Amino acid sequence: MPVAPRGSLDRRRFLAASAGAALTAAALPGCASSVDSGSGAKGAKETLTIMDVAWEKKDQQKVEQELGMNLDIVTYDITKLNAMLAGNNPPDVVRGIGATDVPYFAARDLMTDLDSYFAKSDVLKPSDLAPANDVWRYDSETKKQGTGPRYGMAKDYSQDCMFWYRTDLFEAAELELPSDTEPLSCDEWLDLGKRLVKRRLGKVKVYGLSAGTLGGPLTTFMWMTASAGGSLFADDLATVDFSSPEALKALQWYLDYAKADIGPSVVNPNPDGWDWPTYQANRMAMATDGYWFGGTIGGDAKIAEVSRFAPAPQLGSHRVSPASAAPATGSPRRPRTRTPPGSTSSTTSPASSPRTARPPAGASPP
Structure with a gap:
């Protein structure tokens, strides 16, 4: 059946959602109120520095009014974030990707433990959070993700390795539609992509398959390796091994793709930047995007009519459908040392107390 029309999740609406998420600051007692105004003037509004995608002015003004403080929106840039951390002047709140950011920054003591704020809150309790939020937890003693203190809160998450497909393009190629309950094998998926691709004068005009997941090729390798029964990472997340049979199988699949x-890859990226413009323009038959992509599809009735959602394909016998991002916001800590996050040392020294109480806020489009 057609995807039910919903509000378009275009850039404007995504940013509006981002702005609304900033209001969670009020739910964590002591967070926003601890941020200094820096002016020294009695009654002066405090300023909260947020590293995120650019916000529309009206969204920022709305949040400022609700919070009773000024917002300084710094465009997200990992190089700039590292420089700010090294300079002992981090943003109060940073939008990030839990799966990859938490082990990196928390292990270096560069994220604020939010457990005490959740404990004080009458609105937000850990028991109310979906299990996907555990990707924002990290135990520095055991070096395990998913347990220990909580360093952020997910804005959203979905099964990012599932894929959307265009029924009209399948029908034009006289191909049977994929099942909405039983996953394809990755080889079957690749074969469909080869059958659906359209070329003209040696150039691809319609992609058969966009196999890139949210988070890039590494996420794809992690998912496929897990499906084959292996893992790229050691248990302590300290090392990565691409030499296992399962990892090599995933790498070989991507090389074949x-x-x-037949679709965007690291050697031939999509000129549109991401899947939606191409998918909407009838130039992509299958797009590996999570449930969140349905918000965009639902905003276009014609595209929604011919779009379906299928399970994540399997490279092996293990059926997995991971959330590869769980985008959320966390709060950096100010290190006493000036050890940059890229340093080979495992952690920095304990953080100093000023400006370490930082509320979750914001989010970003993929």
Whole structure:
């Protein structure tokens, strides 16, 4: 059945959602109120510095009014974030990707433990959070993600390795539609992509398959390796091994996909930047995007009519459908040392107390 029309999740609406999420600051007692105004003037509004995508002015003004403070929106840039951390002047709140950011920053003591704020809150309790939020937890003693203190809160999450497909393009190619309950094998998926691709004068005009997941090729390798029964990471997340049979199988699949030239890859990226413009323009038959992509599809009735959602394909016998991002916001800590986050040392010294109480806020489009 067609995807039910919903509000379009275009850039404007995504940013509006981002602005609304900033209001969670009020739910964590002591967070926003601890941020200094820096002016020294009695009654002066405090300023909260947020590293995120650019916000529309009206969204920022709305949140400022609700919070009773000024917002300084710094455009997200990992290089700039590292420089700010090294300079002992981090943003109060940073939008990030839990799966990859938490082990990196928390292990270096560069994120604020939010457990005490959740404990004081009458609105937000850990027991109310979906299990996907555990990607924002990290135990520095055991070096395990998913347990220990909580360093952020997810704005949203979905099964990012599932895929959307266009029924009209399948029908034009006289191909049977994928099941909405039983996953394809990755080889079957690749074969469909080869059958659906359209070329003209040696150039791809319609992508058969966009196999890139949210988070890039590494996320794809992690998911496929897990499906094959392996893991790229050691238990302590300290090392990565691409030499296992399962990892090599995932790498070989991606190489075959890239060589087939049936969709965007690291050697031939999508000029549109991401899947939606291409999918909407009838130039992509299958797009590996999570449930969140349905918000965008639902905003276009014609595209919604011909769109379906299918399970994540399997490279092996293990059925997995991971959330590869769980985008959320966390709060950096100010290190006493000036050890940059890229340093080989495992952690920095304990953080100093000023400006370490930082509320979750904001989010970003993929």
